Amino acid sequence: MARERLANLTGLSTLFVLWLSMAGCIHLPAEPGYGGPKPLSEETRADYAYRRYQGSYTEKILEQNRHYTLKRISFPSNHIILPQQHDITIDYYAIDSAEKVPVILVLPILGGSNNIASSFARYFTRHGFAAAVVHRQKIYPKQEFLKEIDKLLCQIVFDHKQAIDWVESRPELDASRIGVFGVSMGGIKGALISALDPRIGASVLVLAAGDLPYILARSNDKGIIKRRNALLAEKTLTPEQLQQELTEKIRCDPINYAEHIDADKTLMILARFDAVVPYHKGLELKEKIGNPETILLWSGHYSAIAYIYYVKYQSRKFLQQHLQ
Numbered sequence: 001m002a003r004e005r006l007a008n009l010t011g012l013s014t015l016f017v018l019w020l021s022m023a024g025c026i027h028l029p030a031e032p033g034y035g036g037p038k039p040l041s042e043e044t045r046a047d048y049a050y051r052r053y054q055g056s057y058t059e060k061i062l063e064q065n066r067h068y069t070l071k072r073i074s075f076p077s078n079h080i081i082l083p084q085q086h087d088i089t090i091d092y093y094a095i096d097s098a099e100k101v102p103v104i105l106v107l108p109i110l111g112g113s114n115n116i117a118s119s120f121a122r123y124f125t126r127h128g129f130a131a132a133v134v135h136r137q138k139i140y141p142k143q144e145f146l147k148e149i150d151k152l153l154c155q156i157v158f159d160h161k162q163a164i165d166w167v168e169s170r171p172e173l174d175a176s177r178i179g180v181f182g183v184s185m186g187g188i189k190g191a192l193i194s195a196l197d198p199r200i201g202a203s204v205l206v207l208a209a210g211d212l213p214y215i216l217a218r219s220n221d222k223g224i225i226k227r228r229n230a231l232l233a234e235k236t237l238t239p240e241q242l243q244q245e246l247t248e249k250i251r252c253d254p255i256n257y258a259e260h261i262d263a264d265k266t267l268m269i270l271a272r273f274d275a276v277v278p279y280h281k282g283l284e285l286k287e288k289i290g291n292p293e294t295i296l297l298w299s300g301h302y303s304a305i306a307y308i309y310y311v312k313y314q315s316r317k318f319l320q321q322h323l324q
Contacts (some may be wrong), residue, residue, distance in 0.1 A: 025298065025310065030263060033290035037262045040196070044257070048154070048196050049284040050079040053088075053162040054169070067095040068125040073132075073166065075285075079158045081151050088159050090166065091118070093125045102177035102201075102323040103159070103167055104129040107186030107195075110136075111223055119179060123312050128324060130173055134163045153192070153252035160193045168199075177201055177323040181315055182208065182279055184301070191285065194266065195257035202322035203261065204315045206269040207301055209281035210255025210288065213246035220225055221276045221301075254285055263290030267318040269311055270294065276301035293318070 055300075057075035064070070073090040080086070091114070095101060104124050108117040108131060114133055120129035137159070168175040179202040182190035187208025193201040211214060217239045226228060232242060266289060270282040286294055297307050 028291075028294045028296070030293045033054070034263050034290045036264070037290070038259045040260055044260075048157060048161075052162060053165040054077050057166065057282070062091070063285050067097050067122070068131075070094075075090070075166065076125050076316075077155075077162060079162065080155070082148065083236075084156040086137055088162055088166075088170075088278065090163060090275065091121070091133040091135070093121045093131040093133075093173070095125050095128070095130050097128075100132050100172060100174035101128065102319075103132055103173045104179045104319060105163065105167075105190075106133045106182050107160075107180065107189045108133065108136055108181035109183055110185035110221075114229070114270070116183060117186065117218050119308075120312065122313070124181075124316065124319070125314050127320065129179075129319065132167065133162065134160060149246070150250050153250065156189055157192050157196055157252065160189065164193075164197060164199050164311065174303055179319045179323050181319070182206065184208070188212070188277075191254035191261065192252065192257065194262075195254065195260040201265065202319055203266045204318060205285075206311060206315075207271055207274060207282070207304060208254070208268070208275050208285065209256060209277045209279075210253055210285040211281050212250050212253045212255075213243045214281060215277060216246055216269065217243035218278065219276050220308055224276075245307055257289055258285055258288035259290070261289045261292075262293035265322055266292035267315065268292055268294040269297065271297045271299045271301055271304045273298075274299040274304075 013276055051315050055075060055078065057073055060072045062070045062072050071094060072090045073092050074087050077086055077088050085175040106117045106121045108114045114135065121133050125129045164178060167173050167178060178199055179189050180190040180194055181204045182188070185316045187205040191208055191210070192202045216228065224290055228242070231237070232239065238247070241309065268282070268286050272279055274282065286292065297304050299306060
């Protein structure tokens with residue numbers, strides 16, 4: 001009896017937090033009359049052509065419970081455009097099922113731990129999805145920022161394409177039902193892979209935007225500010241000059257490929273007072289995609305954590321609608 005009361009209280013508390021999270025949110029439907037995504041040009045297809053990964057991989061069990069078995073997957077990238085060889089690492093949240101299950105690629109934020117990504121991955125497993133957290137590459141911060149930035153972004157696309165190749169190799173996963181979920185930099189990567197890989201069946205892009213030169217030159221994120229200030233001092237540039245130089249170098253930018261993302265299969269979640277990934281750049285990406293279903297949070301970038309239960313609920317509902 002005590003356990004039942006505790007379970008009821010926990011359920012009520014979750015509903016109350018969810019209700020509070022909804023306060024101040026604006027939920028915009030997809031724009032009617034959307035004509036569908038534009039097909040990739042032959043030039044773009046050639047730019048992102050690669051050799052699919054069909055090799056072996058290592059697998060190590062990290063955790064087992066009634067919801068999932070967590071496995072660490074690792075294999076060498078076989079399409080390298082950066083100077084260093086590197087491995088692709090995936091935390092795979094496998095679920096028990098008699099039939100093939102849909103899978104969500106969960107893409108982490110720019111820095112820090114993968115706790116947020118892991119939290120969403122665990123949540124998805126409780127609702128019938130397998131989940132795969134694709135780790136950030138440790139080699140990326142070591143690249144020469146201005147010289148290699150476009151190659152770095154392209155390498156991210158190739159690495160995630162190979163992560164999807166791995167999904168296709170798993171007999172328990174339904175490769176015709178692959179979703180992508182990402183927050184902040186994870187959302188930016190999610191937008192790129194959604195545009196450039198037709199195997200993505202649904203996308204949830206949270207606190208994401210396009211126009212990376214503007215974001216890198218104007219973001220108020222402490223880590224970006226620190227690196228930007230060092231670069232400005234080293235190169236004797238103004239922020240405006242840095243933005244111009246980045247504009248000349250960066251081709252692999254969500255804003256350049258947004259028209260290839262299917263707006264009918266995309267949910268965007270933006271924060272009205274976001275200055276880390278500027279809100280108006282999120283709106284620009286939304287418009288370029290074709291005005292998909294969008295939720296506006298009454299928060300900044302980091303304070304959006306207050307809406308985490310609401311974001312989980314809406315993301316799961318959207319992915320279920322399109323993949324289950």
